[in-house]
Amino acid sequence: MQHEIEHIFAEAGCAGTLCVQGATERLEVAIAPDQPVVAASVIKVLIAVEVERQIANGRLDPNERVHLSAQARTPGAVGFSFYSDDVEVSLQDLLVPMLTISDNVATDALLAKVGIASCNATAIALGLQQTVIEHDLHMMIDLIAQAAGFADWNGLVAWGAEDHTSAEETLIQQRILTASAMQPQTATRTTPRDMCRLLRLIWTNQATTEEGCRRIYTLMAKQLTRHRLASAFAPPVRIAAKSGSLLGVYRHEIGIIAYPDDRWYPAAIFTQTAGAPASEGAVNAAIGQAAARAIELLAREEKMAKQ
Secondary structure, three states, X not given: OHHHHHHHHHHHOOEEEEEEEOOXXXXXXXXXXXXXXXXXXXXXXXXXXXXXXXXXOOOOOOOOEEEEOHHHOOOOOOHHHHOOOOEEEEOHHHHHHHHHOOOXXXXXXHHHHHOHHHHHHHHHHOOOOOOXXXXXXXXXXXXXXXHOOOOOHHHHHHHHOOOOOHHHHHHHHHHHHOOHHHXXXXXXXXOHHHHHHHHHHHHOOOOOOHHHHHHHHHHHHOOOOOOOHHHHOOOOOEEEEEEEEEOOOEEEEEEEXXXXXXXXXXXXXEEEOOOOOOOHHHHHHHHHHHHHHHHHXXXXXXXXXXX
């Protein structure tokens, strides 16, 4: 069983860890489910939970207007990172770009509101024993650039726009891989089992209020990334997911796979590419294939248990 899924990852040119569970935590298919991994953007689900919890207890006003300055914007590949002017948006609406397009500016704005310490305390309270946020996204990418020998991320980007020898590029890439923000022991981190637990708590309305859990799940179902978990499942199966990627080394996705017969499965798949670059498309597809195979195995066990 484990060998089959490991083969899927190997064929895609990556290593993978995962945890896919049935209706109860006792029934699962897993590969190194308690091994710490660099969380990348899947950690945004925990931040969303903390935002909803603080809205529910009155610490945050969902209608507060949040000013996003163009001069202090977290770099990113989508959304507010590309805006030229200042932006003002309600606090609750920042959840939309964070969960649907993985917007880094929205994430850091929300993280500044709720606090890293509060997110980590909530992780412990929810039983996520190995999930830790070390710093916001702006600091994370600056730390990566500093490990490569630059003052900040902008310095690394400017260097990348110039022509360099392959040896120089290889050296910088090697330095990047040594950054603390790229190591599971020191980066913002989690485990496949922790993320399965978080997904289960959201689905069963235990992570925060029923309204808050429903809002998080609904936004995850609208995530624009559909080439990982969603690539392996056709309607009427529903997918509510959150992807995460970091510099072509880490590609992840966590999500709930819900069937029309009321079966549902929390799934957390984390991949890492070491050495020669792997095909992004192959790794993305492997994430979906691994989840689908795990669910096939779980469904078989569930059927046997009922007989």
